[in-house]
Amino acid sequence: MKEIALYTLDIAQNSITAQAKRLEITLAEEGNTITLTIADNGKGMSRSLLARVSDPFTTTRTTRKMGLGLPLLRMAAEQTGGSLTIRSTEGVGTTVEAVFRADHIDCPPVGDMGGSITLLLQGAPELELIYTHRLGTDQIGLDTRQLREELGEGISLAEPEVVLWVRDYLQEQEALLRDNKGMKA
Amino acid sequence: MKSLAELRAIRERMEKQIDLRESGDDRIRVVVGMATCGIAAGARPVLNAFLEEVNKRDLKNVTVSQTGCIGVCRLEPIVEVYVPGQEKVTYVKMTPDKVASIVSEHLVNGRVVEEYTIGAAE
Numbered sequence: 001m002k003e004i005a006l007y008t009l010d011i012a013q014n015s016i017t018a019q020a021k022r023l024e025i026t027l028a029e030e031g032n033t034i035t036l037t038i039a040d041n042g043k044g045m046s047r048s049l050l051a052r053v054s055d056p057f058t059t060t061r062t063t064r065k066m067g068l069g070l071p072l073l074r075m076a077a078e079q080t081g082g083s084l085t086i087r088s089t090e091g092v093g094t095t096v097e098a099v100f101r102a103d104h105i106d107c108p109p110v111g112d113m114g115g116s117i118t119l120l121l122q123g124a125p126e127l128e129l130i131y132t133h134r135l136g137t138d139q140i141g142l143d144t145r146q147l148r149e150e151l152g153e154g155i156s157l158a159e160p161e162v163v164l165w166v167r168d169y170l171q172e173q174e175a176l177l178r179d180n181k182g183m184k185a
Numbered sequence: 186m187k188s189l190a191e192l193r194a195i196r197e198r199m200e201k202q203i204d205l206r207e208s209g210d211d212r213i214r215v216v217v218g219m220a221t222c223g224i225a226a227g228a229r230p231v232l233n234a235f236l237e238e239v240n241k242r243d244l245k246n247v248t249v250s251q252t253g254c255i256g257v258c259r260l261e262p263i264v265e266v267y268v269p270g271q272e273k274v275t276y277v278k279m280t281p282d283k284v285a286s287i288v289s290e291h292l293v294n295g296r297v298v299e300e301y302t303i304g305a306a307e
Binding site for chain 1: 186187189190191192193195196199200219220221222224225229230232233236237239240249250251253254256
């Protein structure tokens with residue numbers, strides 16, 4: 001994967017598969033580290049699955065014997081000198097935290113987080129999603145509860161016009177954050 | 186700068202025409218593979234391009250959705266098109282610049298773009 005945003009899109013789909021209703025995605029860039037946290041209230045993992053989950057030959061799907069999402073994220077984080085931590089409780093949910101060392105030559109760029117968050121919603125429009133991107137003391141974000149307040153019950157977040165609006169909105173917010181004009185955290 | 190209040194304008198516009206969006210079995214479905222393999226190969230811009238084209242042309246009878254790994258990872262990004270009453274068409278090694286012709290030729294005019302299909306690639 002070329003961007004941290006693409007890992008985000010990939011790993012967050014595990015939460016949707018695990019029947020999460022609520023998903024919190026936080027990207028925190030502070031000093032020399034980039035920390036990506038994906039926390040869901042899905043069905044969680046047993047201890048034995050949790051112990052094996054970074055093994056590429058472990059998967060819950062039945063069509064094939066491998067799953068590369070978490071192993072790739074672990075490799076990407078660790079090869080920058082960072083780490084991957086997975087906490088999970090059956091029936092409660094799972095939290096995946098990847099730490100990247102930003103000054104390492106192998107650290108991927110953050111990339112298009114707006115594009116990834118938007119497509120997550122397009123694929124799972126019922127999800128309650130809270131996204132926060134912190135850069136030093138500034139932050140931007142998105143909370144689907146606010147979107148639904150404006151849109152009402154009848155209009156899905158997967159409507160193409162809505163999807164494209166959310167993408168443009170988030171990409172603008174991301175650009176403002178980069179230009180150091182985000183809201184103070 | 187965009188504000189959330191703009192969604193209210195979208196809502197008002199959509200509520201007026203909400204019955205126009207067809208539902209049921211006569212819809213064309215465009216399904217983009219968005220598993221690890223698809224994402225790594227570039228499925229995100231492809232899905233975005235479909236959403237943009239469908240929105241631009243205001244195609245009310247088309248649903249764009251996502252699926253997991255289709256099983257031929259080396260040919261990702263893969264897009265499947267389901268037209269009711271016809272055989273599924275699988276487009277492979279997709280790029281955003283292939284999307285406009287698939288939307289205009291296949292989704293609108295009903296002519297499969299053979300050169301992008303799995304049959305032409307294999």
